[in-house]
Amino acid sequence: MTDQKVLQLGWRLESLTALRDLGADVTCVLAAADDDKRAGLLDDARTVPVQDPADPGSVLAGLERYGLSVPDFDVICAPGENPLLAAAVLAGGRGAMAPRDALLLRDKDLQKRRVRAAGVPVADSRPVVHARELAGFARRRGVLKPLDGTGTVGVLAWHGEEERLDLARRLTEQGAGGPWLAEEWVEGSEVHVDGVVRDGEVVFVSVGRYLQNALEIRGGGVFASRVLHPLAYDKLYARARDLAQRSSAALRHRDGVFHMEAFEQDDRLVFGEYAGRIPGGEIAAMVRHQHGVDLDVEWARALLGLAPSATPSVAPTWFGWVSLFTPGGVLESCPGEDEVAGCDGVRQVSVRARPGDLRPDPAKASNVPAALAVVEGADEEQVVQRMRRMARWFPEESVVRPEDARGTGTDTGGRGTGAGTRGTGTGAGTRGGGLTHLPDPPGVAPSSGYTHVVSGRGRLAAIAGQMAFDTEGELVGPGDPVAQARQVFTNMERCLAAAGATFDDVVKLTYYVTDIAFVPDVLAVRDEFVGTRRPPASTVVQVVALYRPDLLLEVDALALTDTE
Structure with missing residues (x-):
């Protein structure tokens, strides 16, 4: 236990609770919009509402208004990413990390330079001050992102030279100002590695995989991830621990917790980004349920100079x-x-x-x-x-x-x-983008599990027949219609996202199956992806054979997006 006085920048209930449970006297500088969230945990004397907890000037002015100052506190910290640098600057070397080290955890260009110099696999990238400079970054696919951005906010992607040049022209015409980081596209499924580092050694890691890569989620889809069970993915866990150890060392992050993004490529992981913070969403809760490790508690213990307590107890x-x-x-x-x-x-x-x-x-x-x-x-x-x-x-x-x-x-x-x-709503229904579903047009028997007529206006996207091949071209689920259907709809989801569409935009699905007995299983999988209240129009055809004899089904689609 401790009696240290802690100034936390930014609201997070779980981290505040962990600090207080360890005996810390906590004052929280929080955005005014978060003031109603404290739910009796802190009284008015322990909260400092400001416009932006990530701005040192805003924090200093807020403290002054409440009769407080930086020297009143033993520790200044931030559980989130945006106020991390402000906490280090205000602490003046008395905090969890020096400003120069905090900068490495915020600036994407400086971060990638450090890990690249350490020999960690990472995408090619370069800083871009003016949008016109993007024309010289000759990568067929890539992204343009803010140097200190969070998640996918402000990230722009291109797919092909024409799109890259068009992006440069549009940003120039808009007068958009940099600098940004231009980065080549990284293939592979996206994983997040969350863990604890103490005295420079990674003492715990959890590996999760997103259902879709982050930029695909922005185009529509399911924003979710699952923890990969360490007993089923022991080799991936070994690779993730190695990547976390090398990246933490390169970025001089010696004590605390981390949230790292990476991409799976065959037998290696490619570095994406690294944050010295508690993970967002409900990742921390998911890790606690799966591994029995509380990342908020581990963050608080590192901050207060207490020994780690992370002893994983993996749920079955x-x-x-x-x-x-x-x-x-x-x-x-x-x-x-x-x-x-x-x-x-x-x-x-x-x-x-x-x-x-x-x-x-x-x-x-x-x-x-x-x-x-x-x-x-x-x-x-x-x-x-x-x-x-x-x-x-x-x-x-x-x-x-x-x-x-x-x-x-x-x-x-x-x-x-x-x-x-x-x-x-029943009968005719109009989606926000303008699709009208007519499940029971006059004189036609009502449909069940599909819609007789779907109409609308917008930009047409035609998705070719999708088969059960993974990203390496290998067949998923030989002889298993359920496994093949799930891979087919996963591929379809990715194709729709590439067209700026989702399954909500699909007006027609056509199924080709080698055995009509597969249809109930295929439709059950479809319902995991497609809204069942207003399903698309559908046609099912039994065929003698498909492209390869081990393929059991193929599905194509037509979609209308909101944009003309």
Whole structure:
């Protein structure tokens, strides 16, 4: 236990609780918008509302207003990424890290230079001061990102030389100012490595894999990940620990917790980004359930100079976390915590959205979920299935109305419109992007599991027949229609994202199966990806053979996106 006086920059309930449980006297500098979140944990004398806890000037002015000053505190810290540098600057060498070291954990260019110099595999990159300089970064695919950005906020991607040159022209015409980091595209599935480092040694790691890579999520899809069980992925854990050790050493991060992004490529991991902070979303909760290690407690113990307590106790089941979104607009209602908790496997839930909130388009703001949930399953497949179902169910059960219709009584139930309660619209329904579903046109028997007529206006995307091949071209699930169907729809999801679309934009699916008996299993997998309240039009065809004799099914799609 300790009696140190701690100044925390930025609100995080879990870290505050961990510090107080260890005996620290905590004062929190928090954004004014977070002041209502303290829920009695801190009194007015222990909170300093400011405009921006990541701005040293804002913090100093706030302290002065409340009769406080930096020398009043033994420790100045930040559990999040944005205020990290401000905490180091204000501490003046008395904090958890020096300003120069904190800078390495914030500036993407300086960070990649350090890990590259240490021999860590990392994408080619260069700083870009003026947008026109992007024309000289001759990479077929790549991204342009803010030097001190968080997640995918402000990140722009290109796919081909023409798109890269067009991006440079558009930013120049807009007068957009840098500097940015231009970086080549990294192939491979995206993983996050979260852990604890003490005295320069990585003492704990957890490895999770996103359902989709972060930039694919921005185009629509499911923002979620699952912890990879260490007993099933022992080789990956060994590679992740090695990458974390080398990266931590290169970035001079010797004590604390970390959240690192990397990409799987055959038998190696390619460095993405490294943050010396507690992970966001519900990753920390997922890690606690899976490994029995509390990253908030480990962060607090490192900060206060106490020995680590991380002793992993791995659960036999699997865990994941999922972000849940409503459609964009003014929120009328959405499932509450009890309803979300009633979904299969949910172990923890937090609903953040409130009626009256102006909810952003989830395709443009994947960092602002309406709710978060931790999900448990018997194995990896069950966890993924449950998260996908929840991600489809939540927006369908939400009611919003357009921003320009405040108070007009025009509701949008999930992806459809209609006057009525949450997600209960039947018959014709219009999605926010303009798709109209007619499940029972006059004179035609009602459909079940598909829609007879889907119409709309927008930009057409035609997705070629997708087969059950992984990213290396290897067949997934020989002889198994369920495994093949799941790979087919995963590939379809990625193709739609590349076209700026999601399954909500699909107007028609065509299935080709070698045995009509596969159809119930295929449709069950489809329902993990496609909203079942307003499914697309569909055609099922049994064929004699497909491209290869070991293929059991193929699916193609037509989609209409909102943009003409």
